[in-house]
Amino acid sequence: MLDVKRVLKAAPTKMRSQEPLQQLWTPWGEQIASEWLSSNAAHKAFCPTKDGERKLKNGRTPILNEHPRPTIVRSDHTMLNGFWDYAIVSIPESDNGSKWRKSTTVLTRDEAVQAVKEAAIPETFDGKILVPFSPESALSGVHQTIYPDNMIWYRTIVHPVTLGGEEAVRQIGDANRLILHFEAVDYVCACFINGQFAGVHVGGYLPFDVDISAFVDPDDDFEIALCVYDPNDSGTQMRGKQKIEREGIWYTAQSGIWQSVWMEIVPEAYMQTLTLKGAADGRLFIRAEIGGDKPNAKLRIVVTDPADGAIVADERFAAGMRKVRTEIATRAEHLWSPEDPYLYDVTATLEFGAAKSQEKQDIVRSYCAFRTVEIKPDLKGVARFYLNGKPLFLKGVLDQGYWPDGLMTAPSDEALIHDIIAMKESGFNMLRKHIKIETARWYYHCDRLGMFVWQDAVSGGGEYNAWTTNRKPTLVRATWNKYRDDTAKHFAALGADDSTYRRDWSRTCDAMVHMLAGHPSIVAWVLFNEGWGQFNACDAAERIHALDPTRPIDATSGWYDQRCGDFHSVHNYFRPLEIYPDKGPLRGYVAEYEKKHKRRCRAAHYAVLPVTQHGVRAFMISEFGGLAQLVADHAAVSRAYGYGEYDSIEDWRAAVRSVLASAESLESRGLAGYVYTQVSDVEEELNGLLTYDRRLNKFVQ
Secondary structure (H helix, E strand, O other): OHHHHHHHHOOOOHHHHHHOOOOOOOHHHHHHHHHHOOOOHOOOOOOOOOEEEEEEOOOOOOOOOOEEEEEEEOOOOOOEEEEEEEEEOOOOOOOOOOOOEEEEEOOOHHHHHHHHHOOOOOOOOOEEEEEEEOOHHHHOOOOOOOOOOOEEEEEEEOHHHHHHHHHHHHHHOOOOOEEEEEEOEEEEEEEEOOOOEEEEEEEEOOOEEEEEEEHHOOOOOOOOOOOOOOHHHHHEEEOOEOOOOOEEOOEEOOEEOOOEEEEEEOOOOOOEEEEEEOOOOOOEEEEEEOOOOOOOOEEEEEEEOEEEEEEEEEEEEEEOOOOOEEEOOOOOOOOOOOOOOOOOEEEEEEEEOOOOOHHEEEEEEEEEEEEEEEEEEEOOOEEEEOOOOOOOOEEHHHHHHOOOEEOOOOOOHHHHHHHHHHHHHHOEEEEOOOOOOOOOOHHHHHHOOOOEEEEOOOOOOOOOOHHHHHHHHOHHHHHHHHHHOOOOOHHOOOOOOHHHHHHHHHHHHHHHHHHHOOOOEEEEEEEOOOOOOOHHHHHHHHHHHHHHHOOOOEEEOOOOOOOOOOEEEEEOOOOOOOOOOOOOOOOOOHHHHHHHHHHHHHOOOOOOOOOOOOOEEEEEEEEEEEEEEEOOOOOOOOOOOOOOOOOHHHHHHHHHHHHHHHHHHHHHHHHEEEEOOEEEEEEEEEOOOEOOOOEOOOOOO
């Protein structure tokens, strides 16, 4: 039965959304602010050092200085995080002959691309911004809202001495290439080197790089400038939980650079990407993309057991077509699990040219793990999540990835580690990264610390219809499985009527899977959440399954199940927890699984339990709980938003433990796992197990 009182209490109010947020600081953000954001810190210049790092004159090392991509590490790289010049400008009116136009205060995707390419670098800048924190965040030192009629400019000067060895620098443009990396910039940006256009990128959540070799002189300083346009929630692009006028479950928007910026010198032929997926039977699937034009290149993969240094695989492959897609057998026997997150060391070497000298090689360090995940029926015919051939109950927490001082950017590597360890110590084995693609280091820490990850695709689309995506499914459970997502009428109701959005969402989702597929911690892909921008979920599930058949898929987390994907996935905040029947014919690849399962059932002489019916799709409560508790001096607002409030933290803690126990009691009836809402408080949403400033674990203290 629906708990109407809780529904009404959880409704957003203008009083809450209009209340200014109290600025909170995490311990790591507070340290950064004290060292970097003092009255004169922003005006201290960078100076080059022989070891290739950029340091301030007082010896302070850059923030977020760890290697941004732990799966493909070369011997040298240069971080560009730190103070850059910035300017916030209005979108200029286009000239009559321009290819773009200022049709409204919001530019279309194509208009935005042309606008940032044609924009003129400002003659003067507003001040200093601390990269990689977005200008809306406190840690940026700017703390200013960016509106859809704004552009953001960034500028910094790079000294060649900081780039690495003198000989390597002098060969830039000849035997070496200089690659400029941006881990994430929201949303459309154009890069300029010494005033010359060098490249453009669209999409706020994926990394990209620019080969700037042709634009630099190894003997001279050079200027990097970046022009960024972000319509935030006024556009249809992927934006997740961002909203300029934050309220309830929608959080402060952010724009521009929000993940690390860095450079590296690479050989004329080099590995652009490297994905390594190990299976429990010892097979290693290898996917690599090669930059440069060396038709005779070969890729060598050496896998080493860190325990004793034993080589468990050593293979070479032709890489002449710029892509490697293959698998090898290894002698690896130590499997990865949350209890024992065992990682093997990998050295990948791209060999090219007549000689095998060091100058004709690209050598990177990486890692891999061996494990297999799947959804299959247990001995009673109930669909379960299996790891390495054994059933395992998923105990997850929703992870928004927001911070009071950095917004979507964690203030430090230690902050990322803190949340993962806090959830493990609280008894959970999985994090659902919600509507956000996180920095690569977060996935690396989940890999090495042993934390399962359910990875969401980033939502987008037009303005969501509150009745369709919230009120109707909340009030009437019967609508959950009875709403299509594959017609123009339903596109409009779900905010997916813009064809450019649908195309960009598909491309971004595919790219996310390719980019993250090598992380053993990721055990499921989540495509759509509560109908936000949902369209053709079954087509998307088929496509992602073809890209990565090694992981199960939650095609529609929440409301509008389309009878496809590996999970029957529901959200339940306002009703008693229970298992709902998985009725009706299945679609896509799981329909084929169902046929095989029925044959196995008949052969084994047992029937499928009524609560699951198919024995193919696992039942998952992919969101529930959300019980709110305000902790004085650790909350950004004075009134809590959440699904229930309590008189004391002891009462709240007892209620959380009770609802978790209720969920776990359903395992015997067919529940495969759950996702409790949520890791931390976020702005006015005070239903976290941790406070927003990460200074208290409400659940265990």
